[in-house]
Amino acid sequence: MSITRNYIEFLFGTKLERITWDSQQTLVPTTTVLQYLRGLSNFKGTKEGCAEGDCGACTVVLAVIGKNGKLEYKAVNSCLVFLPQIHGMQLLTIEHLSDKNSVLHPVQKAMVEMDASQCGFCTPGFVMSLFALYKSCSQPTDETILDTFAGNLCRCTGYQSIIKAARHALDEITPDSFKLNEKATIQLLQTIEKGNACFATANQAYYVPETLASALSVKNTFPKIQLISGATDIALKVTKKKETLPAILDLSGIEALKTVHETHQGYDIGSGVSLQTIKIELSTEYPALGKVLSVFGSKQIRQVATLGGNVGSASPIGDLIPLLMAYRAVVIVKSLAQERSIPIFEFIKGYHQIDLSEDELIVSIHIPKPNPNRIIDSEKISKRTDLDISTVSAAMEIELTSDKIITSIHLYFGGMAAVAARAIKTCEFLTGKKWEAATLEAAGSYLEKDFAPISDARAKAEGRMALAKNLLIKFWQNNSE
């Protein structure tokens, strides 16, 4: 690809900031936004609580120009965002909220007035999550508030005061300084040039192509290159395992991968579409998908993480994979030479293994429109409801006769094997049986023939099996009317 840009630019508050990867640069491209901030002497407000996106103490807000030409504000975990990923955006930290005269932003004021801080260490993260909500929501419900904070942990307050602060702040949303400066901000953001970029240091090359063709050409040249999009998983290699990733292909700059197309058959969802976008746009059409996404990670994660990333990682506990199997989703992959469509069930080949050649990229996932004769449902069990990886997850596609006889059933489980997998023997047993509680109770013993789960940090084998059996009954309970 033709590479012209070796720098990134972003608005740091109101100031245009440029970081150039020339011979003088000491920051590696995979420096996270959190590491960058912590290295500055005047931006210590953003805290590191876990460096893995599980606590939200490092939450910052990224503003981008949205489709309607206005600024959209997203709260993200700065510990999981690499510097190149904020190119062209406005980065807002806790230091930017109160104005020059130290007048508190309404969200900050509400947090003070409702006694919503105790030790204060998680507080900047909560404030930034609340700020993003304040900037993007006109009539927030309690559910919106809880969803907004599901990615922020507090160990002191018991959260009630924080919820009160949010209600108080959102009670009356008035134009703040960010609203007043919106035009100027947009103008500044528009001055930032896009285009293919590559940032190279002695130990790392970081490619940010602007088009799919460029990306494919990079992939063709460097078949082993580490792919990222939202990077919410791969970033942990840097922050937790302290690995230096020698070569990275960052797909987050490719607009063509971020589109959702409706066709007669279904939806083609670009691999770079964020899970939050899918939650908002497709939950009505695909209720089971909406159900899973409502307990997927946190808002901070979902706004960054992509569908392509979740499918591509092929984790046995990937929340979406069993359900995509039930939806009979198809993965569309491309190389410079060809395009292939692979049913997701075949695409996932093994533990973190997928059917993707070295010169290919996942471009989209096709989800067929739900067949009105079939019921599709999903369940996820985790120790904590929010921001927790599943202990066991399951998805079901079922077709019943009018007198409730099962004519066809597909059951897929996550967390029960090295790969998300179909419960073949259980489905065989259930086919032709009556859709009633007793049938599903009896089916439980067949799960033992399908799966031999492991014991790990999340649950024991015995517990996983018991939960999986119960999910069969749960599916009946959910769909017994």
Next chain:
Amino acid sequence: MSAKVFHESSELHVTGKAIYVDDINSPSNTLFGYVVTSKIAHGKLCSFDLSNAQKVAGVAAILSWKDIPGHNQMGAIADDETVLVQNEILFIGQALFLIAATTEQAALQAASLIKTEVETLEPVITLSDSIQKGWKLNETVVMQRGNALNAFKTCAHVIEASAESGAQEHWYLETQAALAIPGENREIKVFSSTQHPSETQSKIAEVLSIGKNQVTVETRRLGGAFGGKETQANMVAAWAALLANSTQKPVKIRLFRDDDQRMTGKRHPFLTHYKVGFNAEGKILAYQVSFNANAGYSSDLSMAILARARTHAENAYYIPDILIESTAWRTNLPSNTAFRGFGAPQGIYAIEDAIERIAVFLKKDAAEIRHLNFYTKTQNTTPYGELVENNHLETIWEKLVKSSNYYNRKEAVDSFNKVHTYEKRGIAFTPVKFGISFNTPHLNQAGALVNIYTDGTVLVNQGGIEMGQGLYTKIQQIVAFELGLPIEKVLVNATITSTIPNTSATAASSGTDLNGMAAKNATDQIKERIAAFLNKHWKISDTKNSIQISELVFSNEKITHSKKTELTISFTEVINLLYTNRISLSAQGYYSTPNLYFNKETQQGRPFHYYVFGMAVSEVELDLLTGRHKILRTDILHDSGNSINPNIDIGQIEGAFMQGVGWCTTEEIKWDVKGNMLNHSPDTYKIPGIRDIPQQFNVNLLENAPNPNTIHQSKATGEPPFIHALSVLFALKYAIASIKNHSIYPDLDIPATNEKMVLCIQKLKD
């Protein structure tokens, strides 16, 4: 003190301007400190080779035990911990070597190049293995009254059972951190995230072999602590000090989250066996309980924690014949340590579990059994001989039964359960009585320094640590009230060992009780000086009419004679007059809690200054298939005396309750057979999130309950409300027991994870 006062740092918190150890802009030559730890749980460090590691560019120092100038000893009470392993390796995560380097990368690279030869020994990980192997940390301690073993013979009913509770990680948001800056002549200054600066100072002096007077430890605030920084911050500070001393450069160590979780101690897992004797009404006549605590590899505070478990074994109940035994057991795990409640939650859990069993056995309401057994005006002596005075149990019971609508809601719960197959509801009513004071009498002392400047502003230093609990705010309020100033005129700043020496840890909920009194003692001294001066200034020569301090009203920045209101002077004026008359405007206050004693031999005495009382009612709904549950409603009525700051106290209660809910439900730590901690990050260790709080959460303070002989008649609040979370556990068990119409008590311990509940339900159904 009527106007609402916010947390003194709240504006700093919400603007990100509050400075924690890692936020201090240290000198540019500050080195990155890193700790190399053991990967085996039990064994011997036979030899090591640092030569390749030392060659890494940017490495300034790599230290082993051989490089420690002073004692290689870190135990808080017993001398049984090493700073760096010398020979025996006792847990995974134990410190072997220290590295100081210019960058994290250099330190990590050096760490990977250290060669060691170790001999692996079989580790002991679980409490039952330790008991089987006889790895007692100390001899069993017995506390008793009457003769429980005899009394059982005459009881109508006797139940024997076990109650087990797991480890709990503190999960303070700010991991352990220290910044050590070497000074001249071997002096050293350390900024440490410690709850106990004096002990941190002490340990640094010991390992560096210098005087305590050469070590200054400073702490402005902690990003949460909950007991986890009471002893365990000492190590991190000592490591940083060793590296700073060796390199003569500033060194900062901040533990990564996973390292913090792997290296530091937890709440003690307990395995408790009990036997309870009672009559047909449910009156408990005899109780025998044996606490076994998993101490981890060393003593730390385990014996003190068991002392609190013993003194809370009977909770709010008068039990005539009682026999309490406790034993701490060694294992190859990090040394378990203080955590909010300090053994009391585990101690109380057993008697509350016994009551739930009695209720199932007698087919009675558990709350009624509790009520029947409360301490009363006449049955008011604890097993250790202290009287339960100013007992609010009955008052709280009456008020909470009413405000929570307990009986009607219990009926509604039962009706709900009759018509639902897969969802069950549960409700439980639990009390707490909690003794306030350190169990060890001599620790109950504190100091404070109050300086008044000639512009009328006041600076307060005291020995307590601000960790979110609002201590500084309450101190500020106390001093402002005593001097009649608006709180803006009073600044409380960092806690420093050079200003207030020989302090106790900020622990045992006693921060405000002790330090608040010390601060008041300081202002009293200054007020005495003001009174003496005003006698002269107002020319009151007749000694009969001389002004007593009690006759002066300090209010609205003025000092006025209460009987002769024409005698009045502004605060700033009198302060300036004192200055020009060469009278000191600074006072060192001191306080020691009166009338505390405890005989360790007889286990009798008066260890507590007073008791805190409170009760909670929680209602839950449980999905039997998934173990998912929600707390529909929790009502708490809690006694904070005359609360100095009601909003801060309510925040403490809500937070403690949710921390307890985590202990009771989602927070689970497992180890593999080799001693590797499996839940070493928030990925798999789950503290409560925002959706886990009660859907309706009513927290109220008991009104009109002044506490005699404490600062402004207040009560401590930090730990006791943690116990209220047991109401959630027992509500869940009630929901499960409804499957068998409450004929069987479910086998379910702490933490009741969704997995364990589902397995318990399966067992009940089979």
